[in-house]
Amino acid sequence: MFFMIAAPLLLLFAFVAPAHAQVPAFTQSGPLESNAGHVMMEWNAGSAVSLEIATSPAFEDAQELYQGRNHAYFLSGLDGGTYYLRLTDEAGEQSETIKLAVVHQSLEQAIWLTVIGAIIALGIVAVIVRGARA
Amino acid sequence: MSEKAALLDPMTGWVLLALFSLLWIGLGVYWGRRNKSFEDHALAGRNVGLALGSATAAATWITSNTTMLAPQFALELGIWGMLAYSMAAFGLLLFAPLAGRIRKLMPNGYTSGDFFRLRYGRFAWFIFLIFTLFYSLTWLVSMAMAGGILLNALSGIPYVWGMTVILTVCVIYTMRGGLMAVIGTDFIQSLIILVGIVIVGFSVLQNVSVEEIHTNLETNKPMLITVMFPAALMAIFNNLLFGLGEVFHNNVWWSRAFALREGVGGKAFAIAGLVWFPIPIAAGFIALASGALNVAVPSPDMVGPLVIADVLGGAGAIAIFIIVFCSLASSIDSLLAATSDLITEDVYRRLFHPMAQPESLKVVAQWITLGLGLFTWAVCVPRIGTLASVLFFAGPLVGAMIWPIVTGLYWRRANTTGAIGGMLLGGGIGLISYFQIGWYVASTIGTAVSMVWVLACALLSKTQFDWSRLKEGI
Incomplete structure (x- = not known):
C-alpha cells in the first residue's frame, strides 16, 4: 500500500525537482598538496558551475578559473603558497572550500x-x- | 564544451579511419610484393636511401606522445617542460654517428641483440632481451591503448573498436610488407604530421599574440615561465637520458641502421633529429596558449586537441584526428616490425633453429607479428588505466644500457663484467629511486650508476676486444 502511494510521488518529485538540486561538491577530500604546482580538480554538480581560487579563506581576492558544465579542471603553474578553491552553481549554492598547499621540491x-x-x-x-x- | 563531448561526430571518425586504413594496407601490400627472404622483410634489402631513412626515423620518434604528451609537459612544467621533451631529439642526433659505426662493425647484423651476444656474451644478451622486451611490449601496449582512448575522445568511436582497427591495420601491412612497408608509410605519415603541426602552429599565432600568452602566463601560471622551477629542471636531463636509452638500445633503431645504405645512416639520423627537435616545442606552445585563448582544460593530456579544435573548429578536429592516427600508426608499425624481427632472430633462430632458411624465417617473422598484435590486443581490451604508466618504469632500465652500448661500440677495453654489472646495478638502483624519489630522477640515477660501474670495469680491465668478432657468427 505504502509503495503504491510513495512510488508515484517519488516519480513526480523526480520530474519536477530542479536540475540544480545537487549541491556542487569536489570529489577530492582536502587539504590537497602539490610539489610541482599542478593539480587536477574534479567535482560533481547538477548544473554549470564557477570554479574560484583565492589565497585567503574568505575569498577576498577570488579569481574565477572556470565557468561551465565540465566536471574537471586542470590547474597548473602555481607558485608556492596556500590556496583555497570553491565551486558555485547557477542557483548560488556553494561547495565546501578545499585547501591546496603548493610546496615546490x-x-x-x-x-x-x-x-x-x-x-x-x-x-x-x-x-x-x-x-x-x- | 562538456568534457565528455567528442570533437568530431563518430561517422566522420569512421570515414577517416576507413580511408586511412585502406591507404596504409594498400601501400603495405604493394611495397611488400618483392620481399622474398628474411633480409628483404626485416631490413628492406639493406638498401634504404637518405630521404626514406630520415623520414622513417623522424616519423617513428613522433609518437602519439609527441603530439599529446608534449603539450601536457608544457602545461605542467612550462617552458622547461617543453624543452625537456625536445631533448629526446638528442637520442636521434647522437645515434647518427653510432649508426655509421654499427653498419661498419656489423655489416651482416640483424638486431641489437646480435651486438650484445657477440660483444658481451650470452648472459649479457639474456639481460638485454629481458630489458628490451619489457620496454618494447609496454611501449606497444601503451601506444595501442592510447589509440583507442584518443580515437574515442576525438570522435566518440568506442575504445575497443578504435584500438582494434588501428592495431589490425598496422599488423596487416607490417605482416605483408615488412620493414619496407613500415618505412614507406612512415614517409607519408611524417609529411602529414609535419604539415599538420605547422598549420596548427601558425593558426594559433593568428588567434593570439606571444605577448598575450606571456601576460596570461605571468598572471595565472607564473611557474610555467620561471627559470628556477625545480620539477621542470629535474625533468630536463632525465628526459634526455631516457630518450638516449630508448634509441641506443632498441631494435627499432638498430634495424634502421642495418637497413640504410652504407654511408647514409649518420646523415639520416642527424636530419631526423633536427626535424624532430622543434615538434614538441610547437606542440607545447599550443598548450601554453590555452589560457590566453580561454580554453578550459579538463584533462592535461587533451590540451593539444582542445586548443586546436578551438582555433580551427571542425577542420582542426579533422586535422588532429589525422595527425594522431598517423603518429600512432608510424610508431606501432615500427615496434611490431622491430620486435618481431628481434624475437625471430634472437629467440627463434639463435636459441631453437640455427639452421633455419631465410624464406622460412620471413614466414616466422610474419606469424610473430600476428602473435604480437593478438597479445597486445588481449592486454589492451580490459583498458587497465595504470598500464600505460608502466612504460615509465623502463626509464632506468634503458638508461642503464647506454654506457654498455656506447663503450662497447668504441672501446676495446669495455668488457662483459662492466656491461652486466652496469645493466643490473643501474637498472636496479634506478628502479629503487623511481619508487623512493620519483620518475623525474629514475633515468638519471640509473644511468649514473651504470656509468660509474662500466667506466671502473673498463679502466681496470686489460682485455682488448677483437672487433672482427662482431662480423663473425652472424
Missing part, C-alpha cells in the same frame, strides 16, 4: 640532479665524438 636537489645529468650527457657525447674521430 627542493631547488638545491633539482640543481644537483641537473648537474649530474649534464655530466653524464657530456660524458656520452665525449665518448661518441672521440670514438667517431679515431
Whole structure:
C-alpha cells in the first residue's frame, strides 16, 4: 500500500525537482598538496558551475578559473603558497572550500640532479665524438 | 564544451579511419610484393636511401606522445617542460654517428641483440632481451591503448573498436610488407604530421599574440615561465637520458641502421633529429596558449586537441584526428616490425633453429607479428588505466644500457663484467629511486650508476676486444 502511494510521488518529485538540486561538491577530500604546482580538480554538480581560487579563506581576492558544465579542471603553474578553491552553481549554492598547499621540491636537489645529468650527457657525447674521430 | 563531448561526430571518425586504413594496407601490400627472404622483410634489402631513412626515423620518434604528451609537459612544467621533451631529439642526433659505426662493425647484423651476444656474451644478451622486451611490449601496449582512448575522445568511436582497427591495420601491412612497408608509410605519415603541426602552429599565432600568452602566463601560471622551477629542471636531463636509452638500445633503431645504405645512416639520423627537435616545442606552445585563448582544460593530456579544435573548429578536429592516427600508426608499425624481427632472430633462430632458411624465417617473422598484435590486443581490451604508466618504469632500465652500448661500440677495453654489472646495478638502483624519489630522477640515477660501474670495469680491465668478432657468427 505504502509503495503504491510513495512510488508515484517519488516519480513526480523526480520530474519536477530542479536540475540544480545537487549541491556542487569536489570529489577530492582536502587539504590537497602539490610539489610541482599542478593539480587536477574534479567535482560533481547538477548544473554549470564557477570554479574560484583565492589565497585567503574568505575569498577576498577570488579569481574565477572556470565557468561551465565540465566536471574537471586542470590547474597548473602555481607558485608556492596556500590556496583555497570553491565551486558555485547557477542557483548560488556553494561547495565546501578545499585547501591546496603548493610546496615546490627542493631547488638545491633539482640543481644537483641537473648537474649530474649534464655530466653524464657530456660524458656520452665525449665518448661518441672521440670514438667517431679515431 | 562538456568534457565528455567528442570533437568530431563518430561517422566522420569512421570515414577517416576507413580511408586511412585502406591507404596504409594498400601501400603495405604493394611495397611488400618483392620481399622474398628474411633480409628483404626485416631490413628492406639493406638498401634504404637518405630521404626514406630520415623520414622513417623522424616519423617513428613522433609518437602519439609527441603530439599529446608534449603539450601536457608544457602545461605542467612550462617552458622547461617543453624543452625537456625536445631533448629526446638528442637520442636521434647522437645515434647518427653510432649508426655509421654499427653498419661498419656489423655489416651482416640483424638486431641489437646480435651486438650484445657477440660483444658481451650470452648472459649479457639474456639481460638485454629481458630489458628490451619489457620496454618494447609496454611501449606497444601503451601506444595501442592510447589509440583507442584518443580515437574515442576525438570522435566518440568506442575504445575497443578504435584500438582494434588501428592495431589490425598496422599488423596487416607490417605482416605483408615488412620493414619496407613500415618505412614507406612512415614517409607519408611524417609529411602529414609535419604539415599538420605547422598549420596548427601558425593558426594559433593568428588567434593570439606571444605577448598575450606571456601576460596570461605571468598572471595565472607564473611557474610555467620561471627559470628556477625545480620539477621542470629535474625533468630536463632525465628526459634526455631516457630518450638516449630508448634509441641506443632498441631494435627499432638498430634495424634502421642495418637497413640504410652504407654511408647514409649518420646523415639520416642527424636530419631526423633536427626535424624532430622543434615538434614538441610547437606542440607545447599550443598548450601554453590555452589560457590566453580561454580554453578550459579538463584533462592535461587533451590540451593539444582542445586548443586546436578551438582555433580551427571542425577542420582542426579533422586535422588532429589525422595527425594522431598517423603518429600512432608510424610508431606501432615500427615496434611490431622491430620486435618481431628481434624475437625471430634472437629467440627463434639463435636459441631453437640455427639452421633455419631465410624464406622460412620471413614466414616466422610474419606469424610473430600476428602473435604480437593478438597479445597486445588481449592486454589492451580490459583498458587497465595504470598500464600505460608502466612504460615509465623502463626509464632506468634503458638508461642503464647506454654506457654498455656506447663503450662497447668504441672501446676495446669495455668488457662483459662492466656491461652486466652496469645493466643490473643501474637498472636496479634506478628502479629503487623511481619508487623512493620519483620518475623525474629514475633515468638519471640509473644511468649514473651504470656509468660509474662500466667506466671502473673498463679502466681496470686489460682485455682488448677483437672487433672482427662482431662480423663473425652472424
